[in-house]
Amino acid sequence: MIRITINGVPCLFHTRDDQEAIAKAAAFMQFSRVLFIDIGPRDSVVALVEEFIHAGKEVTYADHHAVDVPRTERDRELVNASSKLKHLLEHRARLSTRKEHPACMSLVSLGEFAGDGVLIIADRDADGLFGAMYAAGLQYSSMLEDAKILDGPRGNKIKDLSTYGQEYVRALSSIPPFDPENPAPSENARKEVFSLFVAMIEGVPAARNKLVALGDGYDQMVVRANEIEIKDLGSGYLFVDLLKVPDRLDMNTLMMRVEAVKDSKILIRRQSRGVIAIHHGKQITIERLTDEMDLRSFVPPSHETTPENGVISNEPFRLHLSEAKFQELISARVGIALPE
């Protein structure tokens, strides 16, 4: 969990497993109103909302993850959690779709959650940050357009962002990859980027120079991403080998190249980082490039999904496997083999 202050308003940025940490932090804070923004409803968040209501707080929930037709298990949890929120919060549940509100800041008005006695809890990405800033009364001229681009599909063009938006993306490239076993380096770096960005918009002169300096490595990361060879394995499966890439590269640039390949459906990455790699030396991460597939369907329900067993399958759009599990669950079924 990341904690910063925006325009005097305390803001907590969380990942999906941070509900307990938020409840603990909030227990020591003085506030009477709380805003949740850009957090897709799930059971654990509803429990937190109930806790706040119980403690006499006025809760507003602004989010754009609503789905029209639930397809996956996660969708069903979201629909269920959303109806609980509507019941609990009535008109203060502002639950919308990405289509209606591509960025969450348009679900609140400028400064609606400014002043004393407010706590903001937001997703820890650009949409959550910009939504929290706007709610707390802080904005810049192209903020909404930037938020839409940054929260849109990967491969959206950085060149369409405002100067501030571009500086945000460049600085973000300095954050080390999130390691669930050791989250602190990544969390601290993200906190610094968020704080500097907010301070820059608040008009603190030194903040901008510091933020720009954090983005110094970005151009080199783009060059590296452009040098990676993308192999076509057939049937819409693409492969990149990141094992021999010693330094970090800009994933957005790589994804733009991958998505430009005609009829691409799935990207397979072989890498030395990640939770599976910790246990198995290497990791195969699979990302879908179209909305139709649910990658969890590759994993039989009987399969134990743990890093030790070499399978992590939480999301429909991403699947992490050991090389052995890739052989068993993908190669054998789809008839593709990874290059040596």
Ligand SMILES: [Mn+2]
């Ligand atoms: Mn969002």
